[in-house]
């Protein structure tokens with residue numbers, strides 16, 4: 047069992063757990079993920095390693111409530127434990143001195159991008175980060191990202207904080223500006239990553255995205271995370287999750303993510319009915 051040592055509710059529907067997992071912490075690198083299972087009847091879900099402490103033997107995960115398992119996870123408290131916590135899985139993000147790198151994070155993507163931005167900065171890059179959320183109330187880790195960036199631009203879709211608009215607008219301005227951008231890293235919802243890649247393509251700036259197809263085993267055996275990159279079939283869990291955004295078949299990824307939508311809705315409804323009415327309001331994700 048993997049004990050939750052700390053729980054923080056970052057913003058409504060997004061939570062941070064610091065979990066005791068010394069063997070995972072020993073090897074974790076930016077861009078990698080774990081596959082967790084809450085208990086022996088639970089489904090397996092992948093979550094990115096948002097931070098780690100090799101000395102304390104802890105891994106930090108940040109997750110958004112979107113369905114049954116993430117809503118169930120959100121009900122756990124510090125002191126409780128997760129049955130399985132497998133990792134680190136996937137290939138680490140490629141880090142080297144590229145020059146100037148723009149890190150673009152949307153929504154819960156702020157968590158996985160933070161260790162990548164930190165590693166890029168440590169490797170000697172100039173790091174410009176763009177952090178976007180739908181509104182101020184959903185924005186988190188602004189200070190975290192600022193501390194590992196030379197410049198931070200914050201956007202909110204509704205204009206409730208900092209610049210009004212979506213992340214691709216400042217990204218385009220940076221690409222059009224005088225400074226040479228050597229690489230872009232974009233992590234967030236699929237549509238956001240797709241449009242970041244679309245924005246950078248005419249400028250020929252390599253754009254790394256972290257794909258999030260449905261995964262089961264996370265070790266290349268089930269084929270569930272199949273995606274197409276550059277016309278070639280890839281398994282995101284072992285060949286990625288990082289890929290060249292200009293090569294990704296985004297429509298296929300979006301379609302495959304929705305394959306089990308009916309089952310997911312049914313599962314969420316059944317779970318909501320199984321819990322006591324007074325805690326039901328917790329699960330607003332699928333309404």
Ligand SMILES: Cc1cc2nc3c(=O)[nH]c(=O)nc-3n(C[C@H](O)[C@H](O)[C@H](O)COP(=O)(O)OP(=O)(O)OC[C@H]3O[C@@H](n4cnc5c(N)ncnc54)[C@H](O)[C@@H]3O)c2cc1C
Pocket residue numbers: 079090091092093094095108109110111112113114115116117154157158257258259260261262287303304307310311314
């Ligand atoms: C490599 C990787 C890293 C990820 N890291 C994070 C993270 O750090 N924080 C975070 O909040 N989310 C992350 N996700 C997404 C997270 O795994 C899904 O939100 C979660 O599995 C949803 O499960 P659910 O039962 O709550 O929702 P469901 O109702 O089952 O699904 C809701 C939606 O989530 C997606 N999904 C469902 N099952 C899976 C699955 N097994 N694998 C991937 N996606 C699934 C589908 O698009 C689905 O429509 C990551 C996904 C991948 C592939």
Ligand code: FES
Pocket residue numbers: 260261262263264265266267268269270271272281282283284
């Ligand atoms: S999750 Fe099974 S092959 Fe990738």
